[in-house]
Amino acid sequence: MHADVEEEFRAFVRSRWPRLVSTAYLLTGDLHHAEDVAQTALTKAYRSWNRVRRSDNPDAYVRRILVTSHKDRFRKRRVAERLTDALPDVADGRDPLSASEQRQELMAALATLSSRQRTVVVLRYWEDIPEAEVAQALGCSVGTVKSQASRALARLRGALRESPTVFAAQGEERKNTR
Amino acid sequence: MTETPAEARLREMLSRQTEMLSPREAPYETIVRKGRAARQRGRVAMGAGMALLVALPGTVYAGQLLGDRAEVTPGAAPGGPTEAPASGEPDALETTGPDSGTDSGTDSGTDSGTDSGTDSGTDSGTDSGTGTEEGSGPGATVQPPSDPARQLLDGITLAQAQADVQACIADHWARQEEDEGLLGSPGIPEPDPEDLRILAAWQSPGGVNQGPGPIRRVMVVPADPDADAPHNFVCSKWPGDETGFYGFYNGFSTRAELRELDMVIDSRATARYETAEEGIDGNWEMPFRWVKFGSFTEEVEEVTVEYGGSTHEVIYDAGFFLASGILQEVPDAYPVLKAYGADGELLYDSTLDPLYPN
Numbered sequence: 001m002h003a004d005v006e007e008e009f010r011a012f013v014r015s016r017w018p019r020l021v022s023t024a025y026l027l028t029g030d031l032h033h034a035e036d037v038a039q040t041a042l043t044k045a046y047r048s049w050n051r052v053r054r055s056d057n058p059d060a061y062v063r064r065i066l067v068t069s070h071k072d073r074f075r076k077r078r079v080a081e082r083l084t085d086a087l088p089d090v091a092d093g094r095d096p097l098s099a100s101e102q103r104q105e106l107m108a109a110l111a112t113l114s115s116r117q118r119t120v121v122v123l124r125y126w127e128d129i130p131e132a133e134v135a136q137a138l139g140c141s142v143g144t145v146k147s148q149a150s151r152a153l154a155r156l157r158g159a160l161r162e163s164p165t166v167f168a169a170q171g172e173e174r175k176n177t178r
Numbered sequence: 179m180t181e182t183p184a185e186a187r188l189r190e191m192l193s194r195q196t197e198m199l200s201p202r203e204a205p206y207e208t209i210v211r212k213g214r215a216a217r218q219r220g221r222v223a224m225g226a227g228m229a230l231l232v233a234l235p236g237t238v239y240a241g242q243l244l245g246d247r248a249e250v251t252p253g254a255a256p257g258g259p260t261e262a263p264a265s266g267e268p269d270a271l272e273t274t275g276p277d278s279g280t281d282s283g284t285d286s287g288t289d290s291g292t293d294s295g296t297d298s299g300t301d302s303g304t305d306s307g308t309g310t311e312e313g314s315g316p317g318a319t320v321q322p323p324s325d326p327a328r329q330l331l332d333g334i335t336l337a338q339a340q341a342d343v344q345a346c347i348a349d350h351w352a353r354q355e356e357d358e359g360l361l362g363s364p365g366i367p368e369p370d371p372e373d374l375r376i377l378a379a380w381q382s383p384g385g386v387n388q389g390p391g392p393i394r395r396v397m398v399v400p401a402d403p404d405a406d407a408p409h410n411f412v413c414s415k416w417p418g419d420e421t422g423f424y425g426f427y428n429g430f431s432t433r434a435e436l437r438e439l440d441m442v443i444d445s446r447a448t449a450r451y452e453t454a455e456e457g458i459d460g461n462w463e464m465p466f467r468w469v470k471f472g473s474f475t476e477e478v479e480e481v482t483v484e485y486g487g488s489t490h491e492v493i494y495d496a497g498f499f500l501a502s503g504i505l506q507e508v509p510d511a512y513p514v515l516k517a518y519g520a521d522g523e524l525l526y527d528s529t530l531d532p533l534y535p536n
Contacts, residue, residue, distance in 0.1 A: 010206060017204035022196035035201055039209055046213030051372075103198075106191050114520070125185060126192040139403050139497065140476040141437065153184055 001049065009049050012058070013042055020066055026122040027070045029107050041066040063127065064137045067119055109159035116140075117152035124149055320344065321375040321401050324495045331502060332381040332392075332467065339379040339396045344371060346396070346413030369409040375401040375496045377471060382414070383463040385455040391463065392417060395451070397471065400432075403497025408432045410473070410498075412451075433497055436475050442525045443481065443499075443517045444472030445534055452485070452513055457535065462508050470513050471500040478517045478525060485513040512536060 001009070020041065024034035045052050045062050055061045110118055116138065123134045124145070131149075135142045320343045322336050323329035330336060351368040377397040384391030394415040400407065410430045431444040452468045454460030470483055474497070483490045483501035486509045490501040501513075512535050517526040528534040 006210075009210075013204050013206050013209060018199075018201060021201040022199055025196060025199055026192060031199060031201065035205075038201075039205055039212075042204075042209045043212045043216065046209055047216045049213075102191070103195050106195055121188070122192070125189045126196070128189070136404070141404075144476045153188070156188065157184060 005049065005053070008053065009046060012045075012062075016059070016062065017042075020062070023063070023122060023127060024066060024070060026110065026126055027067075027119060029111060037066060037070050040069045044069065060129070060133060060137070063123070063129075067123070067137050070119070071115065105160065109156050112155055112159050113152050117148050117155070120145055120148040121152045121156070320371045320398065323376045323378065325493060328491070328493055329377065329495065329500065330379045331469075332379075334379040334381070334394065334396075336376075338394075339376050342379075342394065342396045342413050342415055343374065343376065343398050346411075346415075347371065350413075367407060369400075369407065373401055373405065374398045374409060377410075377495055377498050378469055378500050378502065380467055380469055380502065382451060383454075383466055385461075385463070390417070395469075397469075399473075399496045399498050401496055403433050403473070405432075406434075408435075431473055433473050433475055436473060441475075442477050443474040443515070445515050445526065445528050445531060447472035453509075458509065458512055462505075464506065464508070466505040466508075467502070468505060468513075469500065469502040470515070471498050473498050474517060477519055479520045479522075480518040482516045482518075483513055485509060 017038065020038040021031070021034050024037040024041075025031055028034050028037060041062060044065050052058050052061045110121070113121065119138060120134055123129055123137060124131065129137075131142050131145045134145045138145065320340045322340075326336055330339060347368060375398070377399045379394070379396045381392040382395050384393060394417075396413045397411075398413065399410040408430075410432065430447045431439070431441070436442065436444060448470045452470045454462040454466070468485065470485070474481065481492045481494070481499040481501075483492055483499075485501075485503065486505045486507070488503070490503055493500045513528070515526070515528040515534075516524060519525050529536055
């Protein structure tokens with residue numbers, strides 16, 4: 001790889017790494033696994049970098065590699081989804097117990113989804129990418145993305161409704177929608 | 179697009195979820211080192227494949243078809259294991275089903291009865307073709323199957339299969355130009371080999387219409403199951419054919435076509451590869467290598483194939499399912515194909531399909 005192309009790749013890695021790890025974290029539920037998946041995705045991207053950089057949307061390309069790497073990893077090693085052990089530090093003044101509990105409860109709720117539903121949720125509502133692009137990343141139709149998202153939302157709603165710390169927020173939601 | 183309150187709240191929660199993450203610094207040097215190593219492995223593999231093609235005088239052939247009954251794992255050395263994992267044993271592959279569009283596989287039953295399952299033969303016998311080697315080279319970059327050990331059957335190497343496909347593409351589209359599309363695939367552009375993936379390679383028996391076998395077949399599908407171009411086809415290479423002629427067959431449905439037809443699975447894609455030419459009552463050359471594959475839609479979570487008294491392992495790759503085996507006796511019924519959805523509901527049953535030969 002030429003030096004200038006390699007530098008381009010380095011800049012790409014530097015700028016995308018945090019976001020890729022965050023996405024992978026939501027997919028895996030574990031920071032260490034997330035870093036592994038992000039690293040695997042970028043390694044694959046490096047291997048095909050000329051192809052990636054010439055694509056219309058390198059970010060979408062790498063995101064797709066990330067999703068595939070996660071699926072492969074999940075499938076081949078049967079990685080058990082688990083919550084992270086350490087509670088993250090809280091620095092924004094919100095009630096620390098409630099915030100961290102809510103985060104754990106969200107991860108527990110995400111863990112109730114199928115792998116595909118979870119991926120749809122993460123790509124659609126965290127990455128905020130269009131349904132068509134989610135479909136492309138998952139190798140399915142837009143209709144499937146819609147149906148998977150709908151089912152996932154229903155399941156999350158049910159799982160979070162049982163959560164005492166999220167329940168109040170859901171009450172607000174119901175009020176707001178009237 | 180309007181957003182429901184639930185969706186808005188979910189966005190907020192996901193965002194908060196990642197706020198406090200503090201990943202380590204990007205391991206750039208590790209990524210580059212591993213990426214370079216992967217590239218190097220790719221080059222070495224291609225070089226080894228080329229060396230193998232030079233070393234082997236084209237004598238690879240399924241031992242079963244010639245009477246050598248040594249059973250090996252497809253693509254493995256003779257004498258290797260023959261059994262797929264038992265169906266009752268949880269397997270990582272079982273957690274995802276076929277919807278991923280890439281690799282996975284499940285063992286949907288046991289092999290018994292008259293069929294030797296997906297096992298391949300040994301390397302021996304006659305030349306199954308020439309001209310392939312000439313077609314290989316740096317451009318032979320068709321992607322390998324997700325699980326070469328179970329998809330490259332009868333001792334066919336990846337390099338051979340890739341070279342076959344490369345030569346087949348060149349042959350087919352050149353012929354299309356010469357014949358103004360009469361023999362080709364009018365309107366279908368020549369594919370970029372890198373966009374293709376080998377689904378299966380196997381040695382097929384000959385027949386009245388096909389001529390004497392064994393015929394080396396390589397099934398190719400788009401690496402992207404939802405690709406627009408219907409580049410899924412079987413390249414066939416006849417033994418001892420010095421002309422470089424490659425048969426070409428592309429009567430397979432894509433996922434998009436299945437959706438348009440309101441079908442969930444292409445049940446008859448491989449009619450010509452799963453029985454003798456005249457169907458179940460035809461003149462069989464035994465033992466008989468059969469393959470059954472086809473595309474399926476994302477509604478399908480599991481596919482089962484029963485044939486010759488056995489339930490066969492099904493492999494999923496690039497939006498296709500694949501099952502194969504070697505019949506030792508003429509079967510008394512066509513393969514039974516079933517497709518199941520995520521909740522285990524039966525989506526397709528070939529025994530209930532009036533268009534399926536039961």
